[in-house]
Amino acid sequence: MRLDKFLSQYTDYSRSQIQQLVKAARVTVNNEVVRKADIKLRGDEQVKLDGQLIVAFAYRYIMLHKPLGYVCANNDSEHPVVVDLLDVPRKQDLQIAGRLDIDTTGLILLTDDGQWNHRITAPKQECSKTYQVITAEPIQQDVISLFAQGVQLHGEKHLTRPAHLEILSSHSARLQIHEGKYHQVKRMFAATGNRVIQLHRESIGNIKLDSQLAPGEYRPLNEIEIQESTQ
Structure with a gap:
């Protein structure tokens, strides 16, 4: 990785500002002042700015309880x-896995x-997603076998x-799917002549929404959740 790219990722400085920092002899690599911002780093160097070690940030993994009215995007x-x-x-550097x-x-x-x-969202990974569904009309028992066989959208x-449907009451169910087509759950129920009026995702893979999180709240994933997310 180039030095200027490394510094732009792990500090609040822009590429142009980093050029000026280097010219001002404020950046060292392995305790030697560098004169060019485009030098290549192997990955094991000590990079310092004004004598302070710049540490590469660890990856972040966050679960969020999405409330109504919010778009799964970085800007809108x-x-x-x-x-x-x-x-x-x-x-703004965070990617959304499972919109x-x-x-x-x-x-x-x-x-x-x-x-x-990618392991969460790639179609070939078939990462399961489980939803609670509330419908406008009663859910018929034969929908269980229909979803298990596959639906023509x-x-x-x-x-x-094949999807697994568990009917919870006349108008509510839990549905587990292994793909993520556009508006899939709504379209599956529409194919049965029904309409989804409320939809809530409970889990992705083995990661379940923390019951302690209110809508709009979030927390980091723990190590078990990170490692077992696609199993």
């Missing part, structure tokens, strides 16, 4: 975005670890992958 011109709910440094619609609540994950994000060439 019309609606509040989920990163607005975070009080963490460099929050939800503006009218859907529940678990979302945020990270700056791109490989981990409007505009799709292939059936959905």
Whole structure:
């Protein structure tokens, strides 16, 4: 990695400001003053600015209880975005693993670890997602077998992958799917002649939404959650 890229990632300085810092002899690598900001780092050097060691930030893994009305994006011109709910440094660097619609609540994950994000979201990984669903009309028993076989969604060439439906009451159910097509849960119920009026995600893989988190609250994932998230 180039020195200027390293410093721009792990300090609050821009690339142009870093150029000036280097020219002013304020940056050292292995205790030697550097004169060029574009030198290559191997990864084991000690980089200091004004004598202070610059430490690479560790990856961050966050669970957030998404409330209604927020968009799963880093910025939006019309609606509040989920990163607005975070009080963490460099929050615009966080990627959203598992987006939800503006009218859907529940678990979302945020990270700056791109490989981990890919393991969560890549379709071939088949990471499960579990939702609580409330519908406008009663849920018929035959929907269980229909979802288990796969549903033909409007505009799709292939059936959905087998999904597990547990009916909780006449108008509520828990649904586990292993893919993430556009508005999939709503479209699956629409294919049965029903309409989803409330949707809440409980889990992604083995990560369950912490029951202690109120809407809008968040916490870091623990090590077990990070390691077992895609199992």
